[in-house]
Amino acid sequence: MKKQQNNSFAFRGTYFFLVVLLLYGVLFLINSTTTQPALLKSVHILVRILPIFVVVILFTALLNYFLQPRQIAGYLGRESGYMGWLWALAGGVISHGPMYAWYPLLENLRSNGMRDELIVVFFASRTIKIPLLPIMIDHFGLKFTVVLSFYILIGALLQGYCYGLPKRSNLL
Known part of the structure; x- marks a missing residue:
């Protein structure tokens, strides 16, 4: 049904x-x-x-309107290569709202071929919140915010890579 x-x-x-x-x-x-x-x-x-909220909401609405889950999964599928990792990073950073709201969409993308490693990258990169960046810059400075954001993105990639290690080593 x-x-x-x-x-x-x-x-x-x-x-x-x-x-x-x-x-x-x-x-x-x-x-x-x-x-x-x-x-x-x-x-x-x-x-x-x-203004940041408006841009993020409009961008997300445009993505939802123009791209279907199968198309997105093609960019994030088994053969997506490095671009898949970059798309997962970007998607995590620009996504907003509660994490559980993304579960149905990611489940749909996964059933259409999205790699589990990229789901991990998506979730880990969500720790960067675009609407909060101006406030963070105001409190901690631009240099701190840029360096921390860079480390968060590297950490997200490492988490996704580590998640896929057992699968690549035929442990799972």
Whole structure:
């Protein structure tokens, strides 16, 4: 039996948003002198990262619209070579949302030929969050952020490679 897909948009953060709004309101009534600067700082951070959110969401929507799982799996399949590793890295970095939301898509890609090593690379490279990079640069500096991001990407590649070692050595 084929699963029916629901393609309608759903804002899943409604309850969280309402609770945060309610907390800000209560705190504002209790101590407005402290709450007002906190609220302004939150708005300032949101304004700084909003353009990045928009770009990431649009890019993901375009990928979902133009590429089917079989096409993507072709880029990430058994014969994808080095480009498959780079695609998995890039996909992990630009992906957003909760990790579990990616499980069905990755399961579909895996059933269409995506290599397990590249799934590991995808998950490991998700630790770089594009919307948070400006905040990280602001707190730690550009050099630190670039070096750490580079090490994370190298680590993601090493994890994927190590995951595939038993398979290549005929241990599994």
